[in-house]
Amino acid sequence: MTNPDLTTIAVLLDRSGSMQTIKSDTEGGLAAYFEEQRKVENAVRVTLAQFDTEYECVYSDVPIDEVPPPVLQPRGATALYDAIGKLVTDLGADLAARPENERPGTVLVVVLTDGHENSSREWTHAAVRSLIEQQQNVYSWDFLFLGANMDAVAIGSGLGFAPQQSITYGAAPAGVAGVFRAAGAYSRRLQAPSGAPGSARAAGFTDEERRDANPG
Structure with missing residues (x-):
C-alpha cells in the first residue's frame, strides 16, 4: 500500500505577463502556503x-523544509x-516508477492562474478534463483550482x-493572501490525522474562505 504518512504537493503557478x-x-502568498504545510504531521x-507560453519545472520532490523562497x-x-497536462503526466510517471510503499498516500495538485487559456498547442480542454478525472477517480489525487479574473468554479x-x-x-493583495490562506487551510484539513480525506474533499473550501479570497 502507499505511505499514509507521506504527502506530495505539486504547485502549478501561472507566470504569464498579467501576473x-x-x-x-503571489510570491509572499506561496511562501506562506508552504510555511503552513510545514506544520502538518505528514x-x-x-x-x-x-x-506562460512555456512550461518550467522549477524543482521536483523537494522536502518541505528545503523549499526555497518562490521567485516569479x-x-x-x-x-x-x-x-x-505536462505537470500531471510527469508527476504520475514519477510516482508510478516508485515501489508502492514509497508512493505518497496523499497527492495534491494546486493550480493557480489569473487568466484564461490562450496559447496551448498540445493539450485540449477535453484531454485535460479526462486526465484530471482519471487521476481523481482512479488514483484518488486531489486538485485545487485557484483562479482570478474569472468564475473559477465554472472554469x-x-x-x-x-x-x-x-x-x-481577487487579483489584489488581499485576495491573493486570502486564496493562499484558503489553500493552506484546505491542505491541512486534507492531511489531518483525525480526519478523513474524503470529508475534506466533499466539504472543499468554506464560505468564509471564499469571502476571504474574493473580498470584492
Whole structure:
C-alpha cells in the first residue's frame, strides 16, 4: 500500500505577463502556503512548476523544509492546458516508477492562474478534463483550482476540478493572501490525522474562505 504518512504537493503557478501586478503578493502568498504545510504531521515533499507560453519545472520532490523562497518572473501568454497536462503526466510517471510503499498516500495538485487559456498547442480542454478525472477517480489525487479574473468554479468544473475545490480570488493583495490562506487551510484539513480525506474533499473550501479570497 502507499505511505499514509507521506504527502506530495505539486504547485502549478501561472507566470504569464498579467501576473506582474500581483507578482510580490503571489510570491509572499506561496511562501506562506508552504510555511503552513510545514506544520502538518505528514512528511511533505513539493514540486513547483511555472508556466506562460512555456512550461518550467522549477524543482521536483523537494522536502518541505528545503523549499526555497518562490521567485516569479511574469512573461508571455497562458498555455494553461499544456501546463496542466505536462505537470500531471510527469508527476504520475514519477510516482508510478516508485515501489508502492514509497508512493505518497496523499497527492495534491494546486493550480493557480489569473487568466484564461490562450496559447496551448498540445493539450485540449477535453484531454485535460479526462486526465484530471482519471487521476481523481482512479488514483484518488486531489486538485485545487485557484483562479482570478474569472468564475473559477465554472472554469475549474469545466476542466474536471471539483466545484467545491475551485475558488475565485481577487487579483489584489488581499485576495491573493486570502486564496493562499484558503489553500493552506484546505491542505491541512486534507492531511489531518483525525480526519478523513474524503470529508475534506466533499466539504472543499468554506464560505468564509471564499469571502476571504474574493473580498470584492
